[in-house]
Amino acid sequence: GENVEQHPSTLSVQEGDSAVIKCTYSDSASNYFPWYKQELGKGPQLIIDIRSNVGEKKDQRIAVTLNKTAKHFSLHITETQPEDSAVYFCAAWMDSSYKLIFGSGTRLLVRP
Amino acid sequence: KAGVTQTPRYLIKTRGQQVTLSCSPISGHRSVSWYQQTPGQGLQFLFEYFSETQRNKGNFPGRFSGRQFSNSRSEMNVSTLELGDSALYLCASSKTGTDTGELFFGEGSRLTVL
Numbered sequence: 452g453e454n455v456e457q458h459p460s461t462l463s464v465q466e467g468d469s470a471v472i473k474c475t476y477s478d479s480a481s482n483y484f485p486w487y488k489q490e491l492g493k494g495p496q497l498i499i500d501i502r503s504n505v506g507e508k509k510d511q512r513i514a515v516t517l518n519k520t521a522k523h524f525s526l527h528i529t530e531t532q533p534e535d536s537a538v539y540f541c542a543a544w545m546d547s548s549y550k551l552i553f554g555s556g557t558r559l560l561v562r563p
Numbered sequence: 564k565a566g567v568t569q570t571p572r573y574l575i576k577t578r579g580q581q582v583t584l585s586c587s588p589i590s591g592h593r594s595v596s597w598y599q600q601t602p603g604q605g606l607q608f609l610f611e612y613f614s615e616t617q618r619n620k621g622n623f624p625g626r627f628s629g630r631q632f633s634n635s636r637s638e639m640n641v642s643t644l645e646l647g648d649s650a651l652y653l654c655a656s657s658k659t660g661t662d663t664g665e666l667f668f669g670e671g672s673r674l675t676v677l
Contacts (some may be wrong), residue, residue: 457605460603487666493670494567494668494670494671495653495666495668497665500664544662548619550608551596551661551662551666553605553606553607555603555604
């Protein structure tokens with residue numbers, strides 16, 4: 452069935468270190484993969500997205516990589532800062548069911 | 564420009580009651596989708612509306628329903644509330660739909676069922 456698995460569920464890093472969050476998806480026809488950041492008490496906000504015709508995309512300290520063969524994609528945050536602390540959700544557009552399916556989220560804590 | 568507005572922000576109901584949640588999308592956005600957020604479960608898709616038509620729905624029982632009005636505002640209704648319905652309900656709007664680009668989320672309506 453349609454599924455997006457996200458790991459780890461929690462991640463604690465020292466300020467300045469890198470953080471990596473990984474997701475796998477089930478629908479081989481998926482072609483759109485956004486990442487959302489949710490701060491406490493707020494709704495999720497898009498931070499970066501990638502489409503299946505691209506293997507990697509960068510935006511300052513944030514990058515996303517996509518491996519369509521293995522059906523997984525990852526979020527990379529470099530030089531982490533305390534304000535990066537939040538819950539991060541990956542998502543995949545399921546062409547088979549016409550739905551955007553989210554992962555279960557990763558709580559990132561950046562220790563000063 | 565105003566963001567997505569959800570009302571009410573917090574509400575407490577008892578089992579068996581029903582609840583209606585409202586979502587006002589960003590002006591010009593025709594798509595409104597609803598998600599249920601619970602700890603450890605992420606965001607579970609409820610349904611999406613586009614120009615007053617339900618485009619798709621998730622795997623929720625028929626007690627969960629929704630609609631969209633001609634001004635793109637949307638409501639969702641949950642009847643015969645159960646304890647397990649306690650969650651944060653998030654609404655998101657977009658210009659053209661969940662398949663083509665950024666979703667703009669509201670801050671959610673937190674429902675507690677006692």
